[in-house]
Amino acid sequence: MLQPIVVGVDGSRESVAAVDWAARDALRRARPLRIVHAQEVVPQQDEPTVLPELRVPQYWARRVLCGALDRVSERYSQVYVSAEQIARPPIPALVAAAEEAELLVLGSQGFGGPGGRLAGSVAMAVVGQAGRPVVLVRAGYTAGDERLPAAGGRPAECAPYRDVAVAVDLSHACASLLEFAFQEAERRHAILRVIHAWHPPTLRTFPAQAQQDAEWVLASSLEPWRDKYPEVTVRARAVEGRPTHHVLELADAAGLLVIGRETHRPPIGGHLGRVAHAAIHHVQCPVAVVAHG
Incomplete structure (x- = not known):
């Protein structure tokens, strides 16, 4: 069933x-x-x-x-x-x-x-x-908002879907989060934009080296999903700093934002991190919250 x-x-x-x-x-x-x-x-x-x-x-x-x-x-x-x-x-x-x-x-x-x-x-x-x-x-989000502006007099429903955006924290397991995001992009034939925010592990770390390391970790994490969903076009970025600003910026042009929620939670109620709270309160497009380990 x-x-x-x-x-x-x-x-x-x-x-x-x-x-x-x-x-x-x-x-x-x-x-x-x-x-x-x-x-x-x-x-x-x-x-x-x-x-x-x-x-x-x-x-x-x-x-x-x-x-x-x-x-x-x-x-x-x-x-x-x-x-x-x-x-x-x-x-x-x-x-x-x-x-x-x-x-x-x-x-x-x-x-x-x-x-x-x-x-x-x-x-x-x-x-x-x-x-x-x-x-x-x-409220007010419509089918037309999911798609890019139609060109050449085409009907709005024939225009391509807006990007699917996903924010990942590679310090946690995020397989379910990435699978959901890839599936959503595949269904829409949309570009998948992935962002990972990183912080220098030590004060002595050279920024250029830390950036390269973050990009390598992100690329390695995405490789099996690119292989599983070869039809999905992926645009991935590793960015330095706090993730909230970058995630809100990424969501501006998206048709769907995918964010994670840790399944480890306090005894009473659930747990939503700062990025999830900011996205739910400020992002205009639909926000998908995916529980992950």
Whole structure:
């Protein structure tokens, strides 16, 4: 059985953009799409005695799910889509749904955005705990934004995809991160841009030698993936300094940014590093967070 693409919805503009992105990704991957709305249900007694205000969350959940389902059916008729209400708190429900999915997609409000609850603290908590890749999508991000400007009067959907960008920290195992990034570039027939930020190991290290060493380590790490995905054009750079600035700069022209999250995490909640936090809060394109060792 094919694992679905799962998208969480809450009725916000961010979740609408997430639904659209997830539907397009389901087409790219030839996977079914599962739309979920998670909400803890207050125990009820006999239906006739239930207060009207207690029924409001149920009506809202149905409306959100039906709206998302209708949207996908209208715009992406080739996608096999289902919708489900999960009677659990959002964070554990979405983390559990991710384990049964190939990919989880959520809306992202970014820095200081007015988005829904699912696009804010809930999304951050899920990203920090999910074992499967999670893609965060900003409100208003469209199919046209995924592609380069069309030239010569061609339809926008025929234009090439924007680059896939990935930031790697070679001091950690990053096989799952690189495989995800190469696969995404291959599906889109897009250029893959890889960045690795390095620091001089000692004060006595000559900068030129340290740069050469970092480039050699990066090239060696990418070699098996280049062999596995020969159709993917790779542009790789090793850069000195803190990675956050370089990653944000790299993402400016990208259609997807891929970053890692260490699976080693504190006893309560998950762990997101500075680069992941900065990317989620400031990058405009979708951000894929991939758990790795």
